Amino acid sequence: MTSIIKIVKQIFMFYVLQRTKSNFAVATIIESALEMCQSYSMNLKELAKYLNLSPTTVSRALNGYPEVGAETKRRVDAEAQRLGYQPNPHARRLATGRSHAIGHVFPTDRSLMIDPLFSDFVAGAAEIYAVHGFEVMLHAGGSEDEISVYRRYAQGGAVDGVVVLGPRVNDPRIAVLNKLKLPFIVHGRLDEHEDSYAWLDIDNRGAFQKATKLLTDLGHRRIGIINGLEDMTFALHRKQGYESALRDKGIGIDPMITSSGLMTEENGYRQSKRILQITNRPTALLLSSMLLVSGAMRAINEMGLHIGKDISVIAHDDGLPFLNAEGLVPSLTTTRSSIRAAGSRVAELLLNIITDADAEQPHELWSVDLIVRGSTGSVGV
Amino acid sequence: MTSIIKIVKQIFMFYVLQRTKSNFAVATIIESALEMCQSYSMNLKELAKYLNLSPTTVSRALNGYPEVGAETKRRVDAEAQRLGYQPNPHARRLATGRSHAIGHVFPTDRSLMIDPLFSDFVAGAAEIYAVHGFEVMLHAGGSEDEISVYRRYAQGGAVDGVVVLGPRVNDPRIAVLNKLKLPFIVHGRLDEHEDSYAWLDIDNRGAFQKATKLLTDLGHRRIGIINGLEDMTFALHRKQGYESALRDKGIGIDPMITSSGLMTEENGYRQSKRILQITNRPTALLLSSMLLVSGAMRAINEMGLHIGKDISVIAHDDGLPFLNAEGLVPSLTTTRSSIRAAGSRVAELLLNIITDADAEQPHELWSVDLIVRGSTGSVGV
DNA sequence: GGTTTTTTCCAAAGCGCTTTGAGAGGCAAT
DNA sequence: ATTGCCTCTCAAAGCGCTTTGGAAAAAACC
Incomplete structure (x- = not known):
């Protein structure tokens, strides 16, 4: 069964790859095939074969390593683009050990109160992640508590870091995350051990x-x-x-x-x-x-x-x-x-921590504007 | 460098695994080591070696395949539990081709309006996912538009399915998702082609x-x-x-x-x-x-x-x-x-679609209660 | 007892990528 | 001609899991 699929794949790829050289009739068929099968994804090996290069070189070209010639890189990039090649994220994660994902945990423990602030915050963060090719993984309460989720994340490398929201006095999460060596940043801050973790807070x-x-x-x-x-x-x-x-x-x-x-x-x-x-x-x-x-x-x-x-x-x-x-x-x-801007900035800082492993823990305290409008007046007027 | 880590790992594992047999002093050391290194994650091969079984058998035991004896399964489960073994999610995804993740895309295109309904909906859904061992992947606008995200998801198998929110009249997303063969469900519904996709809507x-x-x-x-x-x-x-x-x-x-x-x-x-x-x-x-x-x-x-x-x-x-x-x-x-209940139900339905590939497309129309309270009165009283 | 079936387990081959270590070729310096 | 040093490329070995296609042991049949 799988071998049949393989063969079809081969044939299909053959035509697609030869597209530029084919005559009109074939080209039309190919176009419709392409249209129909836009979900088809080629892999690195196939791309390499088509380019007459080794997977190594193609991988390096795409990831911008210096060991590959300028002309080769240009060619690889162009063809990858044209063929719509996307590396398989899971394979990449497995090989590199980095997940390119950030964990956010929903605060559902507060009597089912889903804070509307949360969505605004995470929206700000997610936009930054998207720019840097990171995904956000959401988790909402249920059987596991927040700390077990962190533990699981840390073990499997499911995420490269987490954002801690709504810190409480003596919040146990910080100590656990430090122990787990899972990069994290707190939105808000605890009064104790302010230096032992990264945070962004407003004043x-x-x-x-x-x-x-x-x-x-x-x-x-x-x-x-x-x-x-x-x-x-x-x-x-x-x-x-x-x-x-x-x-x-x-x-x-x-x-x-x-x-x-x-x-x-x-x-x-x-x-x-x-x-x-x-x-x-x-x-x-x-x-x-x-x-x-x-x-x-x-x-x-x-x-x-x-x-x-x-x-x-x-x-x-x-x-x-x-x-x-x-x-x-x-x-x-x-x-x-x-809070949305805070989300964005928190995301940036966390990504920094993750990429520069030995950078300093950032601490940002944002001053808050007092905007005087019509709801305040002097007393007794 | 990595070999040093390997050796340390070996030694460490040796002690941990022998824990039950060791004398008090060693046990204490081990305990503290365990404590310190809770983030350490053993892999299937190591677990198998410890159990004197092949990785195959251990994998099957853990995943509940019938080919493994009852007593063996019990033993494997117990030890996996004791040692806190967690399979590496990326490796599993790569091997199985299933991501155990559901994609949700934030509706940021509406003039930066982050809908507070969204967080409630996704909270309901996420709780269901958590129960079934699924993650939720969030994506918020930015450079890519929603449809490119779907395309990327489909190609790499980054998610096993997506939830479409806030359908619009003549929404282009449905056609694309159908073409991509990416399982999906719509919260809400379009008037056209109601049967060509799964949906849950309120009346x-x-x-x-x-x-x-x-x-x-x-x-x-x-x-x-x-x-x-x-x-x-x-x-x-x-x-x-x-x-x-x-x-x-x-x-x-x-x-x-x-x-x-x-x-x-x-x-x-x-x-x-x-x-x-x-x-x-x-x-x-x-x-x-x-x-x-x-x-x-x-x-x-x-x-x-x-x-x-x-x-x-x-x-x-x-x-x-x-x-x-x-x-x-x-x-x-x-x-x-x-809307939170809708989120939960949508999640359930989508998981069904994903696991029973050839199940019928579900269509659920929820009737809506009219709850009469104090804000309505007869006119001119 | 011999043969078939069932149960229980395993070796090995992937999944699709990255990365190490090394080789081939070109060019300048010896 | 030899050596040394780049530049560019590749083969092969993982990453940690699942899964296929047996094989050995145990059980059941004739």
């Missing part, structure tokens, strides 16, 4: 400090905060920024007007409603996500308050394309940092 | 027909609609459902109160504002996405209207975890169908 502390300071400068003294889950380091850092700015002004911290939880529309609504209903209600609100904003605006509208007048609002904006802070009415004052 | 037409009928039954005669981009088949179908329900009641279609565009918060706001500002404004609004709802509610609130009284609202709810229709106030009447 969450600074961002919320700036935001809080803006509010205190505008005269606000009661400022509520609706934050992400507190064991996530990003949320912790934001809280620290918030608290330090308050301390700077000698303002005490009131747990009644703080909240941390899932960043959903509904939670935004509930928490802001709760916070705005207490007797001495805050005059300003800090929100950790645009998702929370939709809910908060709902609550605020419902209570008959006016954003920017009765209550000032600042939110962190990850640049999600379906939730535009500027388009809101009034337009929203935000601390803004594109 | 968008029926859903919006039901929703519109509910509104007309409640006495509404001017019903606006804010839909997705009209070249997407799902949006087209919804529009058809809407129009057919109106026709049934002899109600004309007014293009002034219909709209189609990106499903973003901002667009929801703008379009609903526009529609609600025309002189003879609708008493009900149909929305194609919960994302549009946030914007629409904003507009409605701003105009001082009350949902469920002045204006009835029905939206399609894909079950996004961060945007809960029931949690809104008033809770929202929706046509509901979990």
Whole structure:
């Protein structure tokens, strides 16, 4: 059976390869054959035979090694192009031991909460991977936990590196990955051992400090905060920024007007409603996500308050394309940092780590812009 | 160099393998070595040598072929487990020609709009893949367009199948995939050649027909609609459902109160504002996405209207975890169908197609529940 | 007991690529 | 003429697995 296929393959290739020399009738047949069988893939050996070269030389020519003559290389490249030759990725992976793939693991352990930030982040990353000929391998929870997945990846060389998302306080993943010698980079950062791994983070502390300071400068003294889950380091850092700015002004911290939880529309609504209903209600609100904003605006509208007048609002904006802070009415004052751009940069850094094995571990801390728009006003105007 | 590594490997393996027989001191060393080198992966040959079996037999035992004795299989399984043996995925792929991976392509061509629905869908799918030992390969736009990616996938056997998302009217992808003989399934469906490919779709037409009928039954005669981009088949179908329900009641279609565009918060706001500002404004609004709802509610609130009284609202709810229709106030009447569940089912169907090469092309049309909640009321009450 | 069938295992040949180590040919220097 | 040094090319040996086509041992039949 397989031998029949082989023979057909041979015949077919013969015609295809002779295409330039054949007469019209044959050429027509060939064209339609080519059309029909565009899925056919020739391999290196066949290409080499056609070029009257050894597979070695062809392989080297295509991969740009210097040992092959300029003219030969040109010829090989041209024919490979014309015939649509694509090296078999699996064979290449096996031979080189490199997978040209990056692993991303979905954070499904958080009560089935699929974070819409994730898709934006990974989209940014994936575009970079695509440019460099890398694939992205996704994994979503299930029976295996994240760490076993890493272990499996490391063993089989299924991926050349992984991206760790949403680090938590004392996150166990970092230690494991270091042990596994699997290249990785963290989006976000832990407070401990900052130097022992690569990371890219935005300055969450600074961002919320700036935001809080803006509010205190505008005269606000009661400022509520609706934050992400507190064991996530990003949320912790934001809280620290918030608290330090308050301390700077000698303002005490009131747990009644703080909240941390899932960043959903509904939670935004509930928490802001709760916070705005207490007797001495805050005059300003800090929100950790645009998702929370939709809910908060709902609550605020419902209570008959006016954003920017009765209550000032600042939110962190990850640049999600379906939730535009500027388009809101009034337009929203935000601390803004594109999560998609972060994804791209993380990808670049990881690819660097992978190719320059002994390069330094990169650490990038992005400062976050505070963009003042219409949702913040001085108190009591 | 590599030979040194080899020797070390040999020695190491020797100790590890003898672990059960060794005395305490050695055992301790071994334990720590094991600990340190958890990333070490033995290969089939080594495992076979240790078991005094041939690689053939071990391979067969692990893959559950019948040619191997029950006792032998048990032994092999046990030792493989104990030693943490994992077959090298690339070698396996090369040998079998199957990649055990499914391709998903990100829809980035839509003006950089990363659809948050996508992550929910793929999360559902990925969980199924994980159970069956399949990986998901993601690809996001960039230099290559979607079709070239498919072509590349097909040639190298990089994936065993692909999932096509967001089909458009006259979508060219289907024809290409059929030609490439790359197994695939469409989430959604085209109107043409419905039988020539596998698909799973929700009954968008029926859903919006039901929703519109509910509104007309409640006495509404001017019903606006804010839909997705009209070249997407799902949006087209919804529009058809809407129009057919109106026709049934002899109600004309007014293009002034219909709209189609990106499903973003901002667009929801703008379009609903526009529609609600025309002189003879609708008493009900149909929305194609919960994302549009946030914007629409904003507009409605701003105009001082009350949902469920002045204006009835029905939206399609894909079950996004961060945007809960029931949690809104008033809770929202929706046509509901979990996109995540669809992802899971699509994955199952595709895996079926892949394993049973000559199974029938599955076609599943999911009916959509209309869940009546507080946002719909009879007109003029 | 001899013959056939079944069970259980193995040697060896791939899968399609990369890479090592070496050879052939050309040219300049000795 | 010999040597040395490039430049360009190749044969062959992997990478780690699966799978084909037996073969040996055990079991079943006549």
